[in-house]
Amino acid sequence: MSTKPVAPSPATGALSAILAGLGQTNMIVSLGLQVAGIVVPLAKGLVSQIKLISQGQTTVTYQVVVTTDENSLQQIDAISDADLAAINAELARLGKPPLPVPTSAAPPAAGS
């Protein structure tokens, strides 16, 4: 019985090659994710950081956590904004008043 080596899928292999190549050059790139018809930033920063996250590493630097989560929070804003736009369109069709879209929250008071 012979065993055949399992090759990565073309898509995975291509992505790995691109990330590895960019990681060596330490370039800054931005990736986008299409959510509800709009493109929101998925990650923006050093490619080495993107590689850490994409490889599912459980030990990362504080800066990687902050950068990743800031991008996640921006995605939440974008998704929620798109939802509110769609819902307000439906409410308008029903003759109901629109829901207000919240603005940025004020930072907490110093020392709180």
Next chain:
Amino acid sequence: MRRKICTFLLACSLTVAIAGCAARVKTVTNLPAGVTQTQVQNWDAAVADLQKIASVTTSLRQSVISLNKAGVFPDGPAYADTITGIGKIDELQIEASNYLQSVPSDWSLPTQQKILAETQQIQAILTDMTNTGIVGIKDPASQSQVATLISNIGAAAALIISLTA
């Protein structure tokens, strides 16, 4: 048309079911002075769970509007209440997201209280939606699958609440 919507709802439910949101990182290095490992892990977990809520909420919004367009969830008070409830959850998501962005990695008591209050409001809206909103969906299978999406949002909200003192 109804079968397509049911398939979409089932896919949403399965996607949510397999997307766990426990703490994403086990060890955080290069911590600034005064910031603890646990603080960063809890803040990161809260962000992940909030993202899960946002993801399922958008699936819920798409499902409900699709059911309306298919005639399964007709215009009326139940439909209006349901989409208004979803919109209010979106408002709370934006408020929570903006707050977390303003206090990176700060999972102190004021942050916990703010996020707890918003998450509890989301849970109250989900309860109203279940009791008086989605009862307007005529097809029992579609109603059940929408209820599953609502339940998944509630489960993610409970995870956030479990992070608070």
